[in-house]
Amino acid sequence: MFSSFGSSMFGGGVPGFGMPMNNKFEEYFRCYPVSMMPDMIRKDDANYGGKIFLPPSALQKLTMLHIRYPILFELKNEQQDITTHSGVLEFIAEEGRCYIPQWMMNTLQLQPGSLVKINNCDLELGKFVKIEPQSVDFLDISDPKAVLENVLRKFSTLTVNDVIEINYNDSVYGIKVLEVKPESSGHGICVVETDLETDFAPPVGYVEPEYKPKSVTPMDQKPINPSSVNRGAGAATMAKSINYAQIVSDASNGSSKYGGLGQKLSGKKIETPASSSKAYKVEDLDPDAPPVPLTLPDNQLFFGFPVVLPTQEELDEDVNEKQKQAKAFGGTGQSLRQSKKRKDKNTTYPALKNHERSPDVIEID
Numbered sequence: 001m002f003s004s005f006g007s008s009m010f011g012g013g014v015p016g017f018g019m020p021m022n023n024k025f026e027e028y029f030r031c032y033p034v035s036m037m038p039d040m041i042r043k044d045d046a047n048y049g050g051k052i053f054l055p056p057s058a059l060q061k062l063t064m065l066h067i068r069y070p071i072l073f074e075l076k077n078e079q080q081d082i083t084t085h086s087g088v089l090e091f092i093a094e095e096g097r098c099y100i101p102q103w104m105m106n107t108l109q110l111q112p113g114s115l116v117k118i119n120n121c122d123l124e125l126g127k128f129v130k131i132e133p134q135s136v137d138f139l140d141i142s143d144p145k146a147v148l149e150n151v152l153r154k155f156s157t158l159t160v161n162d163v164i165e166i167n168y169n170d171s172v173y174g175i176k177v178l179e180v181k182p183e184s185s186g187h188g189i190c191v192v193e194t195d196l197e198t199d200f201a202p203p204v205g206y207v208e209p210e211y212k213p214k215s216v217t218p219m220d221q222k223p224i225n226p227s228s229v230n231r232g233a234g235a236a237t238m239a240k241s242i243n244y245a246q247i248v249s250d251a252s253n254g255s256s257k258y259g260g261l262g263q264k265l266s267g268k269k270i271e272t273p274a275s276s277s278k279a280y281k282v283e284d285l286d287p288d289a290p291p292v293p294l295t296l297p298d299n300q301l302f303f304g305f306p307v308v309l310p311t312q313e314e315l316d317e318d319v320n321e322k323q324k325q326a327k328a329f330g331g332t333g334q335s336l337r338q339s340k341k342r343k344d345k346n347t348t349y350p351a352l353k354n355h356e357r358s359p360d361v362i363e364i365d
Contacts, residue, residue, distance in 0.1 A: 023065040025073075026119040027058065029098040032112050037099050041092050046101065048167040049154030051089035053099040054118075059091040067120055070192045072157055074121040075100070077108040084108060085123065085188040087156025103165040103174075126189030126196050128181035129158055133203040134174035141168065148175075148198060152191055160187040248292055 034047040046053070052073070062071060076083045084107055086100070093099050098118065110116060131148075133139075141147055151166045163176045178201060180189045202208075262270060
């Protein structure tokens with residue numbers, strides 16, 4: 001963008017001298033976070049990106065150099081020997097100052113007003129990046145790939161060990177860059193106009209859930225075999241658990257759960273029928289007794305009535321009936337049109353005498 005302009009206008013050197021100029025941009029600036037920019041030019045969205053603000057004088061120097069687009073910079077804290085990379089958003093900062101995102105200041109361990117060394121650099125186009133979310137809250141994002149693709153549009157570079165910040169749904173998520181490809185001495189890549197493959201590492205604090213096989217508890221009671229239950233013996237544990245025999249007995253005696261006591265007009269006391277304390281069993285019930293309504297407690301179900309198995313005589317009758325039905329259709333069929341058989345088995349017959357064609361017209365006198 002600026003390379004052709006600088007080379008054509010200045011001829012690759014300072015006007016009037018003809019000596020080649022060094023194409024290395026290297027300056028020291030007082031760095032401040034984006035939040036400390038003047039209100040007229042402040043852009044809060046730039047705080048969640050990877051681009052910085054430089055003064056207009058930096059643009060003048062860059063136009064005089066043979067700089068390849070996109071313009072990328074290396075930011076270095078010489079006291080701590082920490083380096084990162086960035087792009088440039090605008091040249092609107094005050095002279096001697098630069099404004100950088102807050103996450104970049106944390107990465108470089110800089111305080112507002114600290115000196116930072118900025119020089120231009122060339123980075124290869126990135127092909128792969130592995131990132132690590134710094135909180136398990138990142139898993140709440142329904143489509144992290146689409147969110148990351150949209151966020152990386154605000155970045156020009158990615159550097160190993162950088163902890164970038166993204167803003168999504170009014171929440172700030174920290175993401176650390178673990179690995180980039182292709183590898184270089186600066187441990188950074190350019191992410192402008194390139195196809196970038198992304199791999200996610202487990203978030204910090206994430207614990208893989210342990211697999212617990214489903215425990216199968218053995219049955220305490222053996223399943224009931226209906227063939228072992230005698231006729232009239234009734235049902236098994238289900239009927240006993242709900243006291244089915246007592247329910248049928250109370251219904252047969254006319255007792256009701258809500259049957260209160262009446263009063264006589266004469267005022268005499270009504271004799272209450274003596275309640276029978278006899279314990280009934282299912283075997284004592286009449287198999288032909290009509291069914292009675294079951295009033296069971298809450299959260300309790302009943303799935304059956306006393307088992308009544310057929311006798312051997314009924315089984316034999318059922319088999320005989322099926323055999324009779326099978327024999328009812330065991331006859332031979334007859335054709336609706338029967339062929340008549342000739343009694344004379346002689347196959348030679350005299351030829352017809354008259355084979356002349358009948359006349360077309362018959363005249364009658």
